[in-house]
Amino acid sequence: MKQQKQETKRTLKEKATQALGISEADAKLSKSYMSVAFLALLIGGFLGLLQGLERAGLVQMPSWFTYYQVLTAHGLLLVLVLTAFFAIGYFYAGLSHTLGGVLPHVRTMAWIGFWMKIVGFVFAVIPVLMNDATVMFTFYPPMAASPLFYIGLALIVIGVWICAFGAFINVATWRKQNPGKHIPILAFFATGVFVLLFFGSIGVTIEVIMLIFWSAGVMETINVMLSRTLFWSFGHTLVNIWYLTAVSAWYVIVPKIIGGKRFSDTLTRVVVAMLVITNIPGGFHHQIVDPAMGPALKYMHVFMSLSIAFPSLMTAFAMFYVFERTGRAKGGKGLFGWLKKLPWKDVRFLAPFIAMVAFIPAGAGGIAQTTNQLNQVVHNTMWVVGHFHLTVGTSVILTFFGISYWLIPYLSKRVLTPAMNKVGVIQTIIWTVGMFFMAGSMHYVGLLGSPRRTSYTTYGDHAVALGWDPYMILLAIGGTLLIIGVLIQVYAVFHLMFFAPKGQTEFPIAESEEPQEQSPLWTDRWGVIIALMILVIAIGYVVPLTDLIVNAPPGSPPIRTW
Amino acid sequence: MKIHRYEKIWLALSFGIILAFMLIIGVQAFAFEHAPPSHKEIIDPQKVDVTAPFDNPGVFQTGDNEYEVVMTLQAFGFTPHEVEVPAGAKVTFTLTSKDVIHGFQIAQTNVNAMVVPGHIQKVTQTFRNPGEYLVLCNEYCGIGHEMMGMTITVK
Ligand code: HEM
Ligand SMILES: [Cu+2]
Numbered sequence A: 001m002k003q004q005k006q007e008t009k010r011t012l013k014e015k016a017t018q019a020l021g022i023s024e025a026d027a028k029l030s031k032s033y034m035s036v037a038f039l040a041l042l043i044g045g046f047l048g049l050l051q052g053l054e055r056a057g058l059v060q061m062p063s064w065f066t067y068y069q070v071l072t073a074h075g076l077l078l079v080l081v082l083t084a085f086f087a088i089g090y091f092y093a094g095l096s097h098t099l100g101g102v103l104p105h106v107r108t109m110a111w112i113g114f115w116m117k118i119v120g121f122v123f124a125v126i127p128v129l130m131n132d133a134t135v136m137f138t139f140y141p142p143m144a145a146s147p148l149f150y151i152g153l154a155l156i157v158i159g160v161w162i163c164a165f166g167a168f169i170n171v172a173t174w175r176k177q178n179p180g181k182h183i184p185i186l187a188f189f190a191t192g193v194f195v196l197l198f199f200g201s202i203g204v205t206i207e208v209i210m211l212i213f214w215s216a217g218v219m220e221t222i223n224v225m226l227s228r229t230l231f232w233s234f235g236h237t238l239v240n241i242w243y244l245t246a247v248s249a250w251y252v253i254v255p256k257i258i259g260g261k262r263f264s265d266t267l268t269r270v271v272v273a274m275l276v277i278t279n280i281p282g283g284f285h286h287q288i289v290d291p292a293m294g295p296a297l298k299y300m301h302v303f304m305s306l307s308i309a310f311p312s313l314m315t316a317f318a319m320f321y322v323f324e325r326t327g328r329a330k331g332g333k334g335l336f337g338w339l340k341k342l343p344w345k346d347v348r349f350l351a352p353f354i355a356m357v358a359f360i361p362a363g364a365g366g367i368a369q370t371t372n373q374l375n376q377v378v379h380n381t382m383w384v385v386g387h388f389h390l391t392v393g394t395s396v397i398l399t400f401f402g403i404s405y406w407l408i409p410y411l412s413k414r415v416l417t418p419a420m421n422k423v424g425v426i427q428t429i430i431w432t433v434g435m436f437f438m439a440g441s442m443h444y445v446g447l448l449g450s451p452r453r454t455s456y457t458t459y460g461d462h463a464v465a466l467g468w469d470p471y472m473i474l475l476a477i478g479g480t481l482l483i484i485g486v487l488i489q490v491y492a493v494f495h496l497m498f499f500a501p502k503g504q505t506e507f508p509i510a511e512s513e514e515p516q517e518q519s520p521l522w523t524d525r526w527g528v529i530i531a532l533m534i535l536v537i538a539i540g541y542v543v544p545l546t547d548l549i550v551n552a553p554p555g556s557p558p559i560r561t562w
Numbered sequence B: 001m002k003i004h005r006y007e008k009i010w011l012a013l014s015f016g017i018i019l020a021f022m023l024i025i026g027v028q029a030f031a032f033e034h035a036p037p038s039h040k041e042i043i044d045p046q047k048v049d050v051t052a053p054f055d056n057p058g059v060f061q062t063g064d065n066e067y068e069v070v071m072t073l074q075a076f077g078f079t080p081h082e083v084e085v086p087a088g089a090k091v092t093f094t095l096t097s098k099d100v101i102h103g104f105q106i107a108q109t110n111v112n113a114m115v116v117p118g119h120i121q122k123v124t125q126t127f128r129n130p131g132e133y134l135v136l137c138n139e140y141c142g143i144g145h146e147m148m149g150m151t152i153t154v155k
């Protein structure tokens, strides 16, 4: 009886959200997350431009704000703040929409997480500005930053954990109230992302706690290789978290925008589960040319990294399948005629579409980097920087931009006008061309040997180094286009949030291709997926971590080299 | 769950490509000894100067047409700073760091290794063509990182 009453109450509330849109409180939460994300883009983008101009030898950084300080801040703002705040804001809006609202105490948790991350970021950024933490966002010991920096990082991680647990509680509550039903697909993606965020960051949290004690002088020395390995157990997971967030929009949102249906529900869930299970050991491929780990272990890890490519290749199929089906349903004929039927002038489609296309070379570059021998050619060169401006800076970020053109109006109960849509299309094109020049020249000059994270230098006018300069000019041109893109994008976001005409905007979730299709229930058993994930992590990490602890050299004291 | 025939073909192809990658890498790594630098020897990072062989860095002939270059890396330079080896010789670099993590990259070759304090790294290269090779640090190591370079002269 009680159950039934709850059920009716629930559906009423769900119907209300469908009709009236998002509740004021949930909207405020997501809007706050979005605002922080796009402010980070604005500041981080300007720092990026400075870097591009400096590497081309066009500007010289002053001694009170060095290239490496700028680079540390650029990395932190864009890879820690922009992406995390966007993903959490987006998924909380998605939970609110698909589960009939965020539970009040979960919303409180998300706010606590929000402020925790802001405070953590302020803590981390103060020593960066004071040149007491010029250690990059990778903060490899024994380079030691001020303890405040590491405390800030720890707060950020705890803030993220609180948001993750909030999401788990919301999903679990919904399941209790909806027995026998599948978790709605977007909430399913959100669960995957938050599972990865939590489990993936355990290693780096252990590292950061050790670094706090060590930099504060409580611990005399640190195990450098252990720290580095713990760091990378998280580093690559984070990348795939952004990727999975973007992929959720490709599977769930984009089909609706083009007027089609979703790909097979079961296969979508399988892709999410596979990405979650295989993900965490992927980070090891950042250590292919490290000492202290044997060739056999590295070989096994190449395999573990490459297995992530498999669900990505499945995604490639799924996307083009949906495009072709939708195009044909609208009357597209011939081998490629269906392409013409897609809504190219709609920024909500164009941006994520270009993002997907960018992932073809980006993913291929990733496969190249993962393999032992090719990695040696490009490790720590500008190629790597080009690679992640293509993966994260293009595939992920352009998808986020595309999302912003419907999510922000949805949150602010406004509409995307045709004029603003055009602004979005222009911004998408500028971003694409800018990244083409910037990431393209970074890839190429990296193959020629130019190192990453290095301010302007010719190594005493060595002929090889001088040969890199023309590509750096291209890099600077690309960077200049990108900053124009940043300005337009940030303008669009805040315009849609505060000034666009009032109205209803839909949260676009596509229906499954075969609505009656029953996905097997195991796809919803997160316990099983998590157990498999832990098994895979154990296969990847138990042996090397034990080896690094048991056969450790004497540790290193904190060192400041800047 | 129904899987489309084209999708099955695509998945089989994907799987095949990944498997082919693995096989090629495996054969290269274990049959041709092209595994990435993975030396497993440790050292006290604070006593590098008094630990053999790093108490005496330099170029040593170790065999017929074989050389060993013992080198320390520190912010922001390499010791020794200049190295000369004959063309066609097999040269093994034995490296360690005296402070933070550094990179050891020889531009326009496949030599690329991380040099981590507390660990000894080894990497081998045969320079076929004479010339002046640029060696640089490719891991950010501090304010002078961009100055950390040297040359190897191959005669
Ligand atoms: C206005 C747009 C941007 C410009 C002009 C730009 C430019 C640059 C440049 C020149 C570097 C330094 C290369 C080096 O010396 O190693 C860099 C590094 C980096 N960028 Fe960007 N970037 C932009 C946007 C982004 C975005 C959107 C992201 C990610 C979401 C991103 C993530 C990074 C990261 C992670 C690094 C490496 C930091 C490090 O090595 O510690 N960038 N960027
Ligand atoms: Cu160095």
Ligand SMILES: [Cu+2]
Binding pocket: B102, B103, B137, B138, B139, B140, B141, B142, B145, B146, B148
């Ligand atoms: Cu360096």
